[in-house]
Amino acid sequence: xxRTAEFVMGLIAGIVGILxxxxxxxxxxxxxxxxxxGAGVVSTASWVAIAISVLGIIGAAIIKSKTALxxxxxxxxxxxxxxxxxxxxxxxxxxxxxxxxxxxARKNKSGVAA
Numbered sequence: 001x002x003r004t005a006e007f008v009m010g011l012i013a014g015i016v017g018i019l020x021x022x023x024x025x026x027x028x029x030x031x032x033x034x035x036x037x038g039a040g041v042v043s044t045a046s047w048v049a050i051a052i053s054v055l056g057i058i059g060a061a062i063i064k065s066k067t068a069l070x071x072x073x074x075x076x077x078x079x080x081x082x083x084x085x086x087x088x089x090x091x092x093x094x095x096x097x098x099x100x101x102x103x104x105a106r107k108n109k110s111g112v113a114a
Contacts, residue, residue, distance in 0.1 A: 003063050003106070006099045010060025010074050013095035017053030017081055020088045021046045045084040052081045056096050063103055071103030 024046030031039030059073025078096035081089040 003067065003103065006063045006071070006074075006103045006106075007060050009095050009099035009102075010056055010063065010070075013074070013092040013099065014053045014057035014060060014077075016095070017056060017077070017089060017092035018050055020085065020092060021050035021053060021081075024049060024085045024088050042085075046088075049081045049084040049089055052077045052084065053092065056081075056092070060099065063099075067103050071100045073100075074103070075100035 025043055028039050028041075028043030028046055031042060056074050056077030059070040059077065061070075062073075063070030074096045078093040078100065081096070082093040
């Protein structure tokens with residue numbers, strides 16, 4: 001079954017998530033240069049969010065062949081990314097979550113859920 005909507009949403013979420021992660025790294029770096037307490041945590045969490053966004057892109061790429069695994073990757077990316085950098089990751093988290101739920105909920109032509 002074509003899963004173009006899930007693929008496109010996952011791809012957009014991954015790209016936006018990577019950009020959000022890099023903005024978190026930027027703000028963390030600025031805070032470190034200003035010697036703000038806890039700035040290193042922000043940078044580290046942002047790098048984790050970038051890695052998780054790549055996992056979400058992988059999930060989007062495999063959603064057509066392995067629907068359950070791809071959907072799981074995107075849902076995990078939504079949850080972990082939001083935990084890492086919360087507000088910065090809101091848009092990618094919502095997109096990953098919607099795409100992941102769509103992957104699990106949409107039925108194949110045979111009438112059986114993925």
